[in-house]
Amino acid sequence: MILETRDISHDFDGLRVLSCVNLSVQRGERHAVIGPNGAGKTTLFNVITGTYAPRSGRVFFKDQDVTGAPPQALVRLGMGRSFQITSTFSRLTAFQNVRMGILGRRGIRFNVFRKVDVMREVTEEAEEVLRRINLTAERNLPARLLSYGKHRALEISLAMSTEPELVLLDEPTAGMSRDETRTAVDLIRRLTEGRTVIIVEHDMDVVFSLADRITVLHHGEILATGSPREIKANQAVRDAYLGEVAD
Amino acid sequence: MTPTALRWIGGSLALAALLAYPYLFGIYFTNVFVTFGIFALYAVSFNLLLGFTGLLSFGHAMFFGAGGYGTALALTHFKSLPLLPALVIGVVAAVALALLLSPLMVRVSGTAFSMLHLAFAQLMYVLALKLRAVTGGEDGIGGFRIPPFRIPGLVNVDMKDPSSFYYFAAAVLGLSVFVLWFVTKTPFGSVMVGLRDNPNRVAYLGFRVPQTKAAVYLLSAGFAGVAGSVYALFQNLVSADALHVLNSFTPVTMTMIGGVGSFFGPILGAAIFGLISELTSRYTERVELVVGLILIIVIMYAPQGFMGLVNAARARARARFAPGGATELAR
Amino acid sequence: MDPTTAMYVAQGVHGLAYGMLLFLVASGLTMVFGMMGILNIAHASFFMLSAYFSYQVLAVFGSFWLALLVAPVVAAALGVLCERLLLRRVHAFGHMGELILTVGISLVILEGVKVFWGTESLPIHVPAILEGRLALGGLDYPVYRLFVIGLALVVLGVLAALLYTTRLGMVVRAAVSDSGMVNALGVNVPLVFMLVFGTGTWLAGVAGVVIAPILTVYPGLADQMGMDAFVVVVTGGLGSLWGAFLVSVILGELNAYGVQFVSQLAPVLMFLFMAIVLAFRPMGLFGERE
Numbered sequence: 001m002i003l004e005t006r007d008i009s010h011d012f013d014g015l016r017v018l019s020c021v022n023l024s025v026q027r028g029e030r031h032a033v034i035g036p037n038g039a040g041k042t043t044l045f046n047v048i049t050g051t052y053a054p055r056s057g058r059v060f061f062k063d064q065d066v067t068g069a070p071p072q073a074l075v076r077l078g079m080g081r082s083f084q085i086t087s088t089f090s091r092l093t094a095f096q097n098v099r100m101g102i103l104g105r106r107g108i109r110f111n112v113f114r115k116v117d118v119m120r121e122v123t124e125e126a127e128e129v130l131r132r133i134n135l136t137a138e139r140n141l142p143a144r145l146l147s148y149g150k151h152r153a154l155e156i157s158l159a160m161s162t163e164p165e166l167v168l169l170d171e172p173t174a175g176m177s178r179d180e181t182r183t184a185v186d187l188i189r190r191l192t193e194g195r196t197v198i199i200v201e202h203d204m205d206v207v208f209s210l211a212d213r214i215t216v217l218h219h220g221e222i223l224a225t226g227s228p229r230e231i232k233a234n235q236a237v238r239d240a241y242l243g244e245v246a247d
Numbered sequence: 248m249t250p251t252a253l254r255w256i257g258g259s260l261a262l263a264a265l266l267a268y269p270y271l272f273g274i275y276f277t278n279v280f281v282t283f284g285i286f287a288l289y290a291v292s293f294n295l296l297l298g299f300t301g302l303l304s305f306g307h308a309m310f311f312g313a314g315g316y317g318t319a320l321a322l323t324h325f326k327s328l329p330l331l332p333a334l335v336i337g338v339v340a341a342v343a344l345a346l347l348l349s350p351l352m353v354r355v356s357g358t359a360f361s362m363l364h365l366a367f368a369q370l371m372y373v374l375a376l377k378l379r380a381v382t383g384g385e386d387g388i389g390g391f392r393i394p395p396f397r398i399p400g401l402v403n404v405d406m407k408d409p410s411s412f413y414y415f416a417a418a419v420l421g422l423s424v425f426v427l428w429f430v431t432k433t434p435f436g437s438v439m440v441g442l443r444d445n446p447n448r449v450a451y452l453g454f455r456v457p458q459t460k461a462a463v464y465l466l467s468a469g470f471a472g473v474a475g476s477v478y479a480l481f482q483n484l485v486s487a488d489a490l491h492v493l494n495s496f497t498p499v500t501m502t503m504i505g506g507v508g509s510f511f512g513p514i515l516g517a518a519i520f521g522l523i524s525e526l527t528s529r530y531t532e533r534v535e536l537v538v539g540l541i542l543i544i545v546i547m548y549a550p551q552g553f554m555g556l557v558n559a560a561r562a563r564a565r566a567r568f569a570p571g572g573a574t575e576l577a578r
Numbered sequence: 579m580d581p582t583t584a585m586y587v588a589q590g591v592h593g594l595a596y597g598m599l600l601f602l603v604a605s606g607l608t609m610v611f612g613m614m615g616i617l618n619i620a621h622a623s624f625f626m627l628s629a630y631f632s633y634q635v636l637a638v639f640g641s642f643w644l645a646l647l648v649a650p651v652v653a654a655a656l657g658v659l660c661e662r663l664l665l666r667r668v669h670a671f672g673h674m675g676e677l678i679l680t681v682g683i684s685l686v687i688l689e690g691v692k693v694f695w696g697t698e699s700l701p702i703h704v705p706a707i708l709e710g711r712l713a714l715g716g717l718d719y720p721v722y723r724l725f726v727i728g729l730a731l732v733v734l735g736v737l738a739a740l741l742y743t744t745r746l747g748m749v750v751r752a753a754v755s756d757s758g759m760v761n762a763l764g765v766n767v768p769l770v771f772m773l774v775f776g777t778g779t780w781l782a783g784v785a786g787v788v789i790a791p792i793l794t795v796y797p798g799l800a801d802q803m804g805m806d807a808f809v810v811v812v813t814g815g816l817g818s819l820w821g822a823f824l825v826s827v828i829l830g831e832l833n834a835y836g837v838q839f840v841s842q843l844a845p846v847l848m849f850l851f852m853a854i855v856l857a858f859r860p861m862g863l864f865g866e867r868e
Binding site: 024049070075080081087088089090091092097099100101103105107108109110111113114115116117119120128158159161162198225227 | 249429430432433434435436437438441444445447448449450451452453454455456459462
């Protein structure tokens with residue numbers, strides 16, 4: 001088990017957002033977390049990735065208690081994350097964005113002795129990543145000028161740039177057209193080959209095509225966990241959630 | 248002719264002009280240039296925090312002043328201290344101050360950062376005014392011995408001669424600016440810019456944000472200290488005025504005029520500011536009034552400063568001659 | 579009452595008077611911060627401008643009371659003009675642009691007063707009716723200081739009543755703590771901005787007129803009050819009126835007793851107090867994390 005949360009509860013100024021959430025994710029699994037808006041999915045992500053510590057409960061990553069550990073520490077242990085609201089370096093070019101990720105991965109943090117432009121290995125690796133996410137043409141475009149789909153692709157690439165063993169994707173296909181979604185799902189599948197993924201999603205097609213296991217969150221509690229088939233068949237889930245979502 | 252060749256020629260010409268300057272323009276303008284150089288470095292060190300890391304400091308004068316007082320005090324109390332060590336002591340004073348403040352300062356950003364710096368700088372100013380025994384109060388510390396620039400057996404240059412001091416100052420300030428420029432081109436420089444745009448993402452890429460901010464902070468303070476140190480040597484005087492809040496607003500104004508988004512903006516701003524001050528002071532004592540007006544106009548109509556106007560003009564020219572596709576200047 | 583106690587009490591009254599004036603200035607500053615997210619660096623300049631206006635009114639009409647009525651209003655009007663014509667335009671560029679703009683405005687005002695009124699210190703006389711001392715409980719108090727405290731309390735009392743009992747006050751309080759939300763509710767936020775900005779500046783203006791007989795009117799008036807008010811706001815908590823009140827009183831007393839005991843280093847006490855508070859609570863005593 002690569003990630004386990006035990007009895008995670010959290011509230012914001014008295015408003016209970018998560019109640020006794022017990023999530024367990026196996027290594028190599030693609031685990032989707034679904035639920036209506038306000039179910040607490042992003043809060044759960046924030047708790048897992050150290051944005052804030054849960055009011056109660058513990059988070060275990062690779063059998064280590066990482067509850068409340070700051071993002072930097074978790075990243076170094078092997079976690080990565082993408083954000084619901086695209087979180088790239090908007091004024092930097094796609095190339096510079098990707099390069100930032102590579103510098104992070106290679107641990108080149110305080111180097112003041114070489115011009116970064118002449119570091120050929122870094123540049124070549126950045127070009128390679130751009131190729132993989134189909135952003136070579138937009139290499140010199142500032143991130144904020146990228147089309148929505150490409151911008152999200154950059155976001156996911158940044159999340160993966162530290163080569164995390166576990167990556168959390170927060171609504172990666174939000175706001176995408178049919179085609180963009182297809183491209184994104186394909187990209188996710190390629191980039192996360194061999195890694196563990198926890199993905200929050202609203203698009204049921206994406207969920208059912210990507211996920212090995214699904215957890216359904218409702219009002220901050222786990223309603224059900226299981227394989228896609230089990231979840232589809234679960235009456236409680238259908239009543240609470242799937243019935244509302246246009247299939 | 249290739250661009251590189253052009254650049255070499257341009258650079259050599261500039262260097263020649265720099266070397267010949269004192270002989271071409273005389274003492275008064277030589278001193279004006281040294282003043283410009285001091286404030287150019289001061290503004291560049293300030294912009295390291297603002298333009299590159301996204302932190303606006305309203306108290307940068309405290310590092311400038313620390314450098315000045317450090318050097319002045321060292322030369323007053325150590326009678327046979329050579330020139331370079333005196334300079335270094337000033338820098339060490341500035342860095343020490345930054346080190347003291349960094350645990351608090353790296354945890355804040357935005358308005359809080361700006362205001363805390365205003366407060367601490369004011370505290371330094373008040374201390375400098377009140378601790379007369381140490382700092383000479385309002386009158387400051389002056390008349391200390393200015394050691395010659397000496398490499399034993401090789402050179403012994405008297406620093407009281409304006410031309411000699413000019414070369415010394417140009418070398419020190421020029422080297423400092425070069426070092427800072429180089430740093431912005433390194434991987435560390437990339438992380439700095441990353442911090443400006445998206446500190447959250449920087450943390451999630453595995454960088455240590457507080458430590459990186461601290462490193463930039465110390466760098467910025469240290470070089471402001473160099474500027475302050477050279478200032479003390481140049482004036483043979485340092486007083487509480489160096490710590491006054493107006494001296495904290497000066498690099499802000501220079502950077503905004505020149506352009507916050509470019510490395511050379513502050514240098515340009517220092518030049519323009521110096522020019523305006525020179526011209527205005529011939530007609531009125533109220534130089535700060537003009538500065539205030541310029542600041543307002545720049546913020547409202549040209550927030551990217553002079554460099555911003557240049558870049559915009561370039562972009563328009565480029566768009567006119569290269570139709571099709573979105574052309575945006577990558578940083 | 580023996581002389582030593584008398585001295586302590588007298589200092590206490592002076593400190594309270596200054597503290598009240600400090601709160602008049604700081605309250606506007608902190609409310610503008612709560613609403614707009616910026617600390618108006620020019621705030622103290624308007625305080626000083628009002629003092630200069632009152633001098634002018636006195637010189638022309640000879641009435642302190644007229645000055646007290648008119649000067650703060652004129653200063654407030656100028657402040658609102660700056661907000662509408664200048665600050666609002668820069669809003670899109672973010673806090674930094676606004677901060678720097680207020681720096682520019684403060685420089686213009688600071689130097690502008692020198693152009694119109696010179697650099698000399700201009701004395702203002704306490705109106706005859708408020709001269710002298712009053713005997714209360716075995717002690718003599720300067721009437722003017724008591725007047726200052728009284729006026730400040732009245733003004734603040736009215737303000738508090740407006741804020742906490744009227745509907746407009748409720749809207750203002752909501753806007754100060756979350757202007758984005760209030761905007762979404764359909765309230766005319768720019769109008770509320772203007773109101774808060776204008777009232778805050780007016781309060782500072784009142785303080786300016788009232789402090790003039792004590793400190794005289796000179797170009798450096800904005801410096802000390804400005805720094806003190808700013809320390810109050812930062813230490814009390816950006817956006818918190820109660821924090822500003824508490825810290826104003828504390829600082830007023832620190833100042834009064836500080837001058838008595840540590841004289842030269844009294845200002846340092848203030849910064850020390852701020853540094854200690856911020857070391858434990860970087861957002862101020864009652865502030866909320868931005």
